[in-house]
Amino acid sequence: MTVACLESLTFGLGRLVRAADRLGERLLLLTRDPAYYAYELDRLPTDALDVVVTDTFDVERAADLLRRTPGLRGLISSTDTWTLAGAALAERLCLPGLDPAVLRLTRDKAAVRNRLHDAGLTRGRAVEVADPDRDARGLLLKEVGLPLVLKDTAGTGSQNVWLVRDEGELGAVLSEASGRDVKGRLFAEPYFSGPVYSAETLTWDGRTRLLGVSSRLMSPEPRFREEITAFPVAFPDPQRTSLERWLDRVLAAVGYTDRFAHVEFVLSADGPEVVEVNPRIGGALVGEGMCRALGVNVYEAMIESALGRRPRLMDADCPGGPAVAFVLGYPATPGVFTGVSGLDRLTDMPGTPAWYPVKQTGDLIEHLGDSRGYAGIVYAEAETAELATHRAVAAANALRVLTDPAGREAPGG
Secondary structure, three states, X not given: OEEEEEOOOOOOHHHHHHHHXXXXXXXXXXXXXHHXXXXXXXXXXXXXXXXXXXXXXXXXXXXXXHHOOOOEEEEEOOOOOOHHHHHHHHHHOOOOOOOHHHHHHHOOHHHHHHHHHHOOOOOOOOEEOOOOOHXXXXXXXXXXXXXXXXXXXXXXXXXXXXXXXXXXXXXXXXXXXXXXXXXXXXXXXXXXXXXXXXXXXXXXXXXXXXXXXXXXXXXXXXXXXXXXXXXXXXXXXXXXXXXXXXXXXXXXXXXXXXXXXXXXXXXXXXXXXXXXXXXXXXXXXXXXXHHHHHXXXXXXXXXXXHOOOXXXXXXXXXXXXXXXXXXXXOOOOOEEEEEEEOHHHHHHOXXXXXXXXXXXXXXXXXXXXXXXXXXXXXXXXXXXXXXXXXXXXXXXXXXXXXXXXXXXXXXXX
């Protein structure tokens, strides 16, 4: 029997293969470029899964491939980029999955904001920006207020997100944003001040279990670059219970009935405020961190969900493990990635720190203001998320991500 993946996140493929094996399923990966998963594939036996190279944006071609796959029983689509393609495939092939309308909603940040506002779960509405003229500025100031955030309804990885703190910044931001190639539409929403977190949840049959909360330490304003994550954040029991109930209401409001979700939120002075609802497990090393910190392979729940079965993780008493933290490794300057110095230092540092590569030597790194710019991840463990953060930061401080700025100008570079 086979479970197919329409692409995957950078890390977690090995865990997913082991989960499939334990559940008696064969994993099939459809991908445009197997090199994207080099770190994971290099660590798996050559026959651990089936890999088919195809244009994964071509739904018709992918559907034809999957129709000819013997014993296909489920489909996993765990990335923002392929969420809608995965929904279309599951619907065409009559495989278990969320209502495609729900997935389309989660990929529209403005629509989610307004749905939550209608449900009384956020203090602010989204206002779309059709034209960055003087009238638009007046409308945003009146309907949204300051400070505000301007962003792409279908954006990912903190790309195309602008903070506007005063009227003087509004015109410049609107002008810059109007020249960008966005994936969806531009809209504005209130900027909620406070620390950012992401709730890692599993929902089945409309009930949500909060598996834990990840911290999201960000760059200084006005950028929204993610830099450090730790799991699980130690909230007092009453606050954790309150968060779980709030998340259950948030996911119910958008019609989210099953599977993992990665809900980013700000813990403002007036309570939690959603940043975005992602219909998937967390990216980077969030999934790996959950496996280690909870003491279970959470990817088994992903396979079970794809098969239309209630995940055992919904009811499991997890044995637990070390808390984890990781730091995204950005270079100091744009250029061609040439390597990382200081990796030999990690063996002498606490927390069993490790470097997880994302970029390969020769890759061009142009954008340092969002997640496109990190070359790898420094991971560490400890007894608490706070201590793990200290260890991960200490390890990351010993490394330097190296680039050759001259390489940006090389012909064909």
